[in-house]
Amino acid sequence: MKKYFYIFEGNKIGPFSFEELKNQNLTRETKVWFYGLDNWTTLSEVDELKSITNSIPPLLKVAKPKEIQNNNNTKNDIPERVIENKPSKNKGNLKRGIIVTIISIIILLLGYFLYNKQQDNKLYQEIAASAYETDEDFNFYVDKYYRDIGNYGIIPKKPKNIIIKFAKLDQLDNATHIHGISYGANNDDKIEIYINPSTWNKFNKPMRYFLIYHELSHDILNVDDLEYSIENEGKLMYPALASYESKTMDDFIESSHALFEEVAVNK
Numbered sequence: 001m002k003k004y005f006y007i008f009e010g011n012k013i014g015p016f017s018f019e020e021l022k023n024q025n026l027t028r029e030t031k032v033w034f035y036g037l038d039n040w041t042t043l044s045e046v047d048e049l050k051s052i053t054n055s056i057p058p059l060l061k062v063a064k065p066k067e068i069q070n071n072n073n074t075k076n077d078i079p080e081r082v083i084e085n086k087p088s089k090n091k092g093n094l095k096r097g098i099i100v101t102i103i104s105i106i107i108l109l110l111g112y113f114l115y116n117k118q119q120d121n122k123l124y125q126e127i128a129a130s131a132y133e134t135d136e137d138f139n140f141y142v143d144k145y146y147r148d149i150g151n152y153g154i155i156p157k158k159p160k161n162i163i164i165k166f167a168k169l170d171q172l173d174n175a176t177h178i179h180g181i182s183y184g185a186n187n188d189d190k191i192e193i194y195i196n197p198s199t200w201n202k203f204n205k206p207m208r209y210f211l212i213y214h215e216l217s218h219d220i221l222n223v224d225d226l227e228y229s230i231e232n233e234g235k236l237m238y239p240a241l242a243s244y245e246s247k248t249m250d251d252f253i254e255s256s257h258a259l260f261e262e263v264a265v266n267k
């Protein structure tokens with residue numbers, strides 16, 4: 001009598017007679033072997049066991065491996081898709097991250113700029129509100145200034161709106177502008193300068209000239225302050241004007257004319 005074996009969960013089960021094999025819980029995919037077969041062979045492929053194969057309902061048994069296959073396929077698909085999608089998603093996220101960062105920086109800078117502008121504006125309002133007219137003849141300095149720059153061929157249109165007043169500038173921490181400040185720079189239609197009265201009273205004659213010419217140069221010629229350095233000491237646009245106590249009128253004339261010459265050459 002023929003002896004049959006089959007494999008269940010990797011184990012060789014048997015031997016069985018044909019009748020016994022029939023009653024085993026086999027599927028069409030079960031590997032079987034009996035003497036005469038070269039190798040373990042799928043049940044459904046063995047002609048001799050067709051009667052057993054036919055007795056097994058095919059649908060579920062056949063469907064199962066297909067399902068598994070399908071599952072495997074979808075499982076395979078998912079990682080593939082994930083692999084495909086992940087970098088592009090990451091790229092998208094990275095791009096989005098960069099855009100968000102750039103927008104944040106712009107907003108911060110804009111906020112900072114607006115805040116500074118607001119603070120500057122607030123300061124300006126405070127200064128302008130504290131300003132008052134004096135007997136000091138600031139127009140004398142303005143007229144002299146226009147004559148001086150005219151000698152260097154610098155002839156800007158003199159604005160009708162000229163405001164030079166005393167105002168409280170003690171809240172400024174800048175070295176020069178605690179003494180005086182110009183708000184007419186980059187506006188050719190007006191001269192607007194505020195002078196700190198306490199500074200003005202302390203300053204000697206050359207220092208007053210230095211101060212008012214410094215502010216007029218900001219306002220009319222749109223020149224900036226110079227850096228703090230030894231080589232800039234003594235120049236008109238040097239910010240530490242309070243240190244000019246030993247300067248003479250000749251020093252003032254020399255330094256102001258040096259600036260006008262420089263402006264005239266660069267024009």
Ligand SMILES: [Zn+2]
Nearest residue numbers: 176214218225
């Ligand atoms: Zn200045």
